[in-house]
Amino acid sequence: MNKQTSQELLDFIQSSPSMFHTVKTVRTELEQAGFTYLPEGSRWALEKGGKYYTIRNHSSIIAFTVGAELDNYHFQMSAAHSDSPTFKVKSVPELTGPNEYLRLDVEGYGGMIDYTWLDRPLSIAGRVLVQNGTRMETKLLYIDKDILIIPSLCIHMNRGVNDGYAFNHKTDLCPLFSTGALKKGDFDKMVAEELGVQPDQILAKDLFLVNRQAPSIWGYKDEFVSSPKLDDLQCAFVSLKGFLNAKNTHGVNVYCCFDNEEVGSNTKQGAMSTFLHDVLTRINGALGKDEDAYYQAVSKSFLVSCDNAHAVHPNHGDKTDAVNYAMMNKGPVIKEAANQKYTTDAFSRGLFTYICKKAGVPVQTFANRSDMAGGSTLGNLSNTQVSVHAVDIGLPQLAMHSSYETAGIADTDYAIDALTAYFNADLHIDEAAAVDFE
DSSP states (O other): OOHHHHHHHHHHHHTOSSHHHHHHHHHHHHHHTTOEEOOTTSOOOOOTTOEEEEEETTTEEEEEEEOSSOOSOOEEEEEEESOOSEEEEEEEEEEEOSTTOEEEEEEEESOOOGGGGTTSOEEEEEEEEEEETTEEEEEEEEOOSOOBBOOOOOGGGOTTGGGOOOOOTTTTOOOEEESSSSOTTHHHHHHHHHHTSOGGGEEEEEEEEEEOOOOEEESTTOOEEEETTHHHHHHHHHHHHHHHHOOOOSSEEEEEEESOGGGTSOSTTSTTSSHHHHHHHHHHHHTTOOHHHHHHHHHTOEEEEEOOEEOOOTTOGGGSOSSSOOOTTSOOEEEOOTTSSSOOOHHHHHHHHHHHHHHTOOOEEEOOOTTSOOOOOHHHHHTTTSOOEEEEEEOEEESTTSSSEEEEHHHHHHHHHHHHHHHHOOOEEETTTEEEOO
């Protein structure tokens, strides 16, 4: 088990307190690896052997490499997401009272486990739109300081809390900001001071709560890693590493990290948007290929949808399927569902299993217990715009959608090895009937 890789993962997460920071972090790694930025609003000129990326909304990013030979024109893609469940600060952020208390007015973003946000050090991160003369500009904000907490109501005033309690987002989950030292209007003053602007320059904000509890590699034998945002920054990290490690000269490798998965992906920058379709068709055109060549390439393409999976809970093993379950530190998980919430079918499972087998990476299987509904993820949503063969995978973790999640330290390395092998493979897909791997 490689502690260094897990520390790199935790550094990646620490540098990504919001979806906007995630894209900045990924973008930095791409540029250090020699990738060229292609703005969506500019004409694209591509070369064989070139490495490129583009962004949308500064919260979603797609990178791609063009094979130097390009003798097997198709797309080998991965998709993860940049966002995690949290609370969004409303545009008018401050709630006053009782007495001199100052609280923040927030609303839920995604399906978080509410109680895990209580009694923890919190801050805020996101983007702020500011006026600069006749120009509006985006500035990223992360206040690297414990400035908020959501206090529990003591058991003496809520005797039934341990019998089960439904938290009300309007009354129970408002972060405490001040007890008199700050007044109404000071939130924007704080933001302005952090950004080095005047409060009246602030035009709009997309700001979210951040759990400041430090990530940890733990266990007597260093078996575990715990951190905010493992879902899905662990997959964003491993798919990026696999993508950057690979040297595929035959086709076009594509790395995607989409925003808004936790709220349905139905946004201009989400997996259901035209973002991926637009990028692939522009690649096709910039390489001098016609529309029919694009459809031929898509028919031979493949997507690995990377979003974390549920590990067997040590205290609730009965919540998982009797045989289709995943354990931490046993390798990446292929997720499958009869209701097609996951993209996996026999063809895509076989393809990915073969790649992992050849790379010496163990593979696990996950299916929901038959009387319990599961969640959805990126693959089928992106397939509404670009329909390709696809498999859904993830890394097994505990406490998914908690503000502090746990995974196995070995699985990060396993996933990087698997995705490196995937992006290195020269796939020749014959419809859904056969695949030649070289």
